[in-house]
Amino acid sequence: MSPALAALEAAYARPCVPGGPAIGYVGADVPVELLTAAGFHAVRLTGDPGGDAAPGDRYLGRGVDPMARSILTRLLTGAFGELERVVVSHDCEASLRFFYALRELRRIEPGAGVPEAYLVDVLHLPHRTTARYNRRRIGEFAARLAAWSGRPLDLPAAIEAHDERRRLLAAVAELRRAVPARLTGAQFLAAANADLPLPEHVARLRELLAQSDRLPSWRGRRVFLSGSDHDTPHVYETIEADGHVIVGEDHSFGDPQAERRVGRGDLDALTEHYHESGPTAHRATAAERARHAATAVRRCRAELLVAYARTGDDAPAWDFAAQRAALDVPAVLLDRQDYGRADLAALRKEET
Missing domain, CATH: 3.40.50.11890 (Rossmann fold)
Incomplete structure (x- = not known):
């Protein structure tokens, strides 16, 4: 460990x-x-x-x-x-x-x-x-x-520190994308969202990468998870306990945190970064979401896309038809799910 x-x-x-x-x-x-x-x-x-x-x-x-x-x-x-x-x-x-x-x-x-x-x-x-x-x-x-x-902002240093965190997190994401995976989806959520002061978070990510040879291998059907945000590990744990490994996602608590860096240390670059941030379900067209899903599934070497739409968060389900048509792997929609829960009946039906 x-x-x-x-x-x-x-x-x-x-x-x-x-x-x-x-x-x-x-x-x-x-x-x-x-x-x-x-x-x-x-x-x-x-x-x-x-x-x-x-x-x-x-x-x-x-x-x-x-x-x-x-x-x-x-x-x-x-x-x-x-x-x-x-x-x-x-x-x-x-x-x-x-x-x-x-x-x-x-x-x-x-x-x-x-x-x-x-x-x-x-x-x-x-x-x-x-x-x-x-x-x-x-x-x-x-x-x-x-x-x-009550003080001037040190924006260049802050952007540099957050970009370093993104760089390290992108390297951690590669551990999960390995075949077999070296991290589970729930472990990646923890690595990405640990509530630590920024310097300590950066230090811990560096240590994790240095200790990657101590990580076990995780085998199971490789899943790309699309749709609603997951601010807790509950849904990940449910899916992974059923014999799957979540190797990528498109919600804001996961991979998108590491996909782009700001670069220059000024407000113009920061604005561009947030203006162009990834195609989440609430701010992109179905076609953009489908293209992104197809690219991400290939990059993660996923064997299945699971689209998850929480009750009260209908937008992810609207994209599912376009996503499924763009993929060369199976896709399953878990629609109207309770917060923190995943009814896997549709997932298990696809596997039979």
Whole structure:
């Protein structure tokens, strides 16, 4: 067993206690480099599929993605400790509804202790006007962070550090793509999303790569997982316990974190990075998603695509027909799944 992997898995399973001010964030389009540049520890907020979501249901309604409802519940019950603020991106409708709920709660229930919320509205249309709009929004966010922290932002150093993390994570992803795989999908989630201060996360990823000869081989039907975000390992563990190995995915907690680097240390490069970030289900056409799936399946040497659509998150199911037509491997849709659960009946039916 790799000690570095064990440390990453432990950090993934428990919340980090930062040594300095922390800002929570929700959504794939929050430019975390700016949070680092301002001296904040960035905490991506996650839900709890097994927890009581009643407070979140009350304010968001049961028609909203249950992941967002669970995150709101955990925020209201103090599960994330002391957060300076919460930054939300407009990466999907659920994230936007989450932001509006936080803003209204601060207005109508000031005693509830809800942190101040800030919206980063990054759009993804392939237009020059969209790029200009995004540059203004990210510039405003940078200015706000400088005001919150009371110091100039060290953006070049922050971008360099996050790009190094991306480079290392891309190398870790290659361990999972090996035949046989050297990491399971759940282990990769832990490596990618361990809640550690950035310098420590980078150090642990380096150690994991140096200890790769200690990793076992994982055999099973190789799966590429498409669709809804997975902010916990529950679905991965269910699929992999059934004899599969998840060797790639297209949601924002997985491979897309390592697929592109920012490069230059300025706001223009940072804006371009987030404007052009990968084809997730909520911000790309079905044709773009199908092309991406076909390329990723080949790169991962996957033997099966599993499209997963959570109840309250319908967008991934809309792409499935185009994805299946673009592939030369079988594809299965797990539609309207409960948060944190995977009904494998369709998967097992495909195998018979």
